Amino acid sequence: MRLLATTNGGLESVTSAELAELVGADPDTHHRGVVAFDGSREAVYDLHCRSRSCHRLMEVLVDERVDGLAGVYEATRTVDLAAHLPDEEFGVVGTRHGSHEFTSVDVADRVGQAVIDGYRAATGDRLPVDLDDPTVRLEAYLYDDRFTLAVDLTGDSLHKRPYRVCEHDAPLRGTLAYSMLRLAEYAADDRLVDPMAGSATIPIEAALAATDRPPRPDLDPAFGVLPRYDAERFGERRAGHEPRDTDPDLEARERREKWRRCARVNVEAAGVEGAVDVVAADAREASLDADCVVTNLPFGIRVSEDLRDLYVAFADRVREGSVDRLVALTTKPDLLPLEFVERHDIPYGRIDASVVVWTP
Template identity: 80%
Template sequence: MHLLATTNGGLESVTADELDELLGLDAAVHHRGVVEFDGNHEDVYDLHYRSRTCHRVMEVLVDAPVEELEDVYDRTREADLAAHLPSSDFGVVGTRHGSHEFTSVDVAERVGQGVIDGYREATGERLPVDLDDPTVRLEAYLYDDRFTLAIDLTGDSLHRRPYRVCEHDAPLRGTLAYSMLRIAGYGAEDRLVDPMAGSATVPIEAALAATDRPPRPDLEPALDALPRYDGAAFRERRAAHESRSPDLAIEARDRREKWRRCARVNLEAAGFEDAVEVVDADARTAAVEADCVVTNLPFGIRVSEDLRALYADFADRLREGDVDRFVALTTKPELLPMEPVERYDIPYGRIDAAIVAYEP
């Protein structure tokens, strides 16, 4: 079957590499923030407890060219809806890109009507609609003349990590933090330092990856409601998964006691309070020795200090220290006086940001 996975925009290649590493899946970019690949039910179950970069996993119901809005309705109505949808309420999220004489709302409306009419033709039953909290969530994408309709298998997004008890003023998604760790080439045997750790998202994601623990152990995906999936089989596979117990060398540094306390709260929630060291250190002055340095640099939005001086002083500490690889999320990569070896441009909320990798 054909599947989609949503992820952080601009990092589709990182997710594709993860899917290949985990399950040997050959993923390609469907559009920004979404990859597509072929897989089976076991792949779906495994991705819901093993993937660290995906937000949602979806099964494709329709993937066809269209010329006008009514084609969206026709392709939806012709799909084998009765085999994929339960007798439950549903909702449609529409996304449209390109030059069209209609909106994303129009796409969602025509898909919804196509679902109602096609399901009623097949079963004699009219499915109810719930746009606020549907049992079944459908995603409709129209990119130029390509129409793709998929059923959400995940429910609550995989990026919502349960250890996020204490939130930073500028929170970093766990999926984004893990993607940065992949870009840094982090492995369980490496010494990792986050010199501006805040609420410790990067150190916790590193510890989860190094121990191979599921990032969403609390997840109850939408599989139980869907006729072609077995929620019990997913839970059995997750319960049988075995984690590792390597010796970790991870430091969460911050110069502010407020965020060190926050980091400790989240580390305890994740079960790593004794595995990750929380250190009082100023990135402008503290020496750095690590295989990987991965951090979310201050953007300047809530920081009053001179960013140029902060970035320059921190870069000096990196060059003076013993660091193999440095990866940062920043809106001001030009302020780092180093030449990056990799760069990924990403949206960060409504801000344009970049993940940049260096070899100091």
């Protein structure tokens, strides 16, 4: 079956590489922030247990060229809706890009009406609608004349890590942190340092990846309500997953005591106290000796210090130290006086940011 995975926009290649590694998929970019691939239900179960860069996984119901809203309606009516949807409240999220005389809301409305009409024609029942908190969520994409309809399999997003007990002022998604680790080519036997660790999201993600522990052990996907999926089977596969026995070398540096306390709370919540050292250090002064340095650089939005001075001093420590690979998230890459071998421009909330990669 055809599947979609949503992820951090601009890092689709990272998620594609993870999907290939975990389930042998050969993904292509559907559109920004979404990759498409072929996979089995067993692959879906495994990815909900082990994927670290995906936000949601969806099964494609329709993917074809259409002519306007009428085409959207007719394409949706071709789906055997009774085979894919339970008699539960549903909602549709519409996304439209291109030149059209209608809106994303109109796309969602036409899909919703087609679902109601098609399900009633097949079963005699009218599906209830809940746009705020539906049991079943449908995603409808219309990019120019390409219409894709998919049913969400995940429910609560995979990026919502349960260890995030103490939240930083500028929180970093776990999925983005893991994607940065992949760009750093981090391996379980590497020494990794985050010189500006905040609440320690990057080192925690490294610890979970090194030990191959599920990033969302608390996840309750939609398998219990969706026809053709088996919540018990998913539970068995997750329970049968064996973490790796390894001893990663991870250091979370932070100069502010407030965030060191926060980091320790999150490290304990993640159950990786033995893997992550939280230490007091100033990134402008502390020397660096690490296989990988991965960090979220201050953006200047909530920081009063001179960013240029911070970035220059940090770059000096990187060049002077023993660092095999640096990966940094920043909104101001031009302030970092290093020559990058890669740069990935991404949306970060409502601002534009970049993930940059440097090697000596």
